[in-house]
Amino acid sequence: MLKKLPQVLHIHLHLQKDGKIYAWGSNSYGQLGITDATSGKPTGASKSAVAVELIYANDGSELPKFVSIAAGDYFSVALAEDGSVWSWGRNVNGQLGHGDFGTGYTYYAPVKVQQGASASKTVVTGTETTESDGNTVTKNIYGNNIYLEEIVAISAEGDSVMAIKSNGTVLSWGVDSHGQSGTGSLSDKHVPTRAKASDFDGVKDSNGIPMSTTSDTSYLANVTSIAMGKNQSAVIVGDGSYVLTAGDNTTGQTGLGTTEGNTTMFKAVKNVWGSDVKVVEIKSGANHTVARTDDNRLWAWGDNSKGQLGLGDTVIDNSIEMADKPTQVKRGDSYSDDAYINNIWTIGVGGNNSAAIRHDTVVGSDVVWSWGVIMPQDNLVI
Numbered sequence: 001m002l003k004k005l006p007q008v009l010h011i012h013l014h015l016q017k018d019g020k021i022y023a024w025g026s027n028s029y030g031q032l033g034i035t036d037a038t039s040g041k042p043t044g045a046s047k048s049a050v051a052v053e054l055i056y057a058n059d060g061s062e063l064p065k066f067v068s069i070a071a072g073d074y075f076s077v078a079l080a081e082d083g084s085v086w087s088w089g090r091n092v093n094g095q096l097g098h099g100d101f102g103t104g105y106t107y108y109a110p111v112k113v114q115q116g117a118s119a120s121k122t123v124v125t126g127t128e129t130t131e132s133d134g135n136t137v138t139k140n141i142y143g144n145n146i147y148l149e150e151i152v153a154i155s156a157e158g159d160s161v162m163a164i165k166s167n168g169t170v171l172s173w174g175v176d177s178h179g180q181s182g183t184g185s186l187s188d189k190h191v192p193t194r195a196k197a198s199d200f201d202g203v204k205d206s207n208g209i210p211m212s213t214t215s216d217t218s219y220l221a222n223v224t225s226i227a228m229g230k231n232q233s234a235v236i237v238g239d240g241s242y243v244l245t246a247g248d249n250t251t252g253q254t255g256l257g258t259t260e261g262n263t264t265m266f267k268a269v270k271n272v273w274g275s276d277v278k279v280v281e282i283k284s285g286a287n288h289t290v291a292r293t294d295d296n297r298l299w300a301w302g303d304n305s306k307g308q309l310g311l312g313d314t315v316i317d318n319s320i321e322m323a324d325k326p327t328q329v330k331r332g333d334s335y336s337d338d339a340y341i342n343n344i345w346t347i348g349v350g351g352n353n354s355a356a357i358r359h360d361t362v363v364g365s366d367v368v369w370s371w372g373v374i375m376p377q378d379n380l381v382i
Helices: none
Strands: 011-015 021-026 047-053 066-071 075-080 085-089 107-112 124-132 135-142 151-157 160-165 170-174 189-194 196-198 217-219 223-228 232-237 242-248 262-268 279-284 288-293 298-303 322-328 344-349 353-360 365-372
Touching (some): 011 066, 011 075, 075 151, 151 223, 160 223, 223 279, 232 279, 232 288, 242 279, 279 344
Parallel strands (some): 196 262
Antiparallel strands (some): 011 021, 021 047, 066 075, 085 107, 124 135, 151 160, 160 170, 223 232, 279 288, 298 322, 353 365
């Protein structure tokens, strides 16, 4: 299986089995999170040509073991073994989830993400001074920080982040210009905020109460998988019978069958794969989403201007510019008697590209398939 290796805007993160993170590439906004091995303080270096282990947090304490990593545009996020979330890098739009935001709030080493609105910063207990590229930056220290906990999964893209709590609820933060956080508004979220569902009663919570009633809204629940895209997001609910989406829909990114406006709360995508088929994996790119069903086939929707949906268009005949609802991904080889790709056991999605690992019965081994266009800033993770 390919190791998870986010590569976003010229940076690379590598998570080892022992829970250690290594980073290399550009560090213009502290997105590498590297610190001095002796002092434990952020180095402020503009880049690193070699892989450097992340050892210390922004306050000089040692970092915990991590189980998952994600990266957006000039920032990084990591999920720790204890369920806490850490972030570092650029924080212009609150994408780090620390409660502060703006050009003066770049973090060059990992800091714990706050719990949410209940952890509003009101009491200043001190200040912290750091050196970066010859400049002295002083920031307030607040005494009532309550940190995010019980997180089991994270996803990041662009300047937005999403996380699942152990109880199946979803939290989002960062840029929300298209409603991709699913929280019901178009304003950026500077701390984790609970996502909502609209017009959906397909799943009940742990108390047997419907998650939402028709023409009503309530908090999203029973989520098992998340995919944050640059302008849209998607989640799998319950046993995989339902996929819900939120965000920009100008090129059908939400898969709701329309191309109008923004969807600011999660809504259910129409099931086109069959009532007995479940969705088991989902990934989102800049403006498209790919889902894998339990029969190991792929479905895609959204922007297809670069062929990222895998619907059979070519450079010569780019007739399928987008798909506003889930559409089955085709095969590109000439020897198959099946028009659609099958035997897929995992998928990956970048900004304008997609990939999958397929058990190929013809060659007798697992083979990586890819489609779309890979740009230098794209993040393709399998």
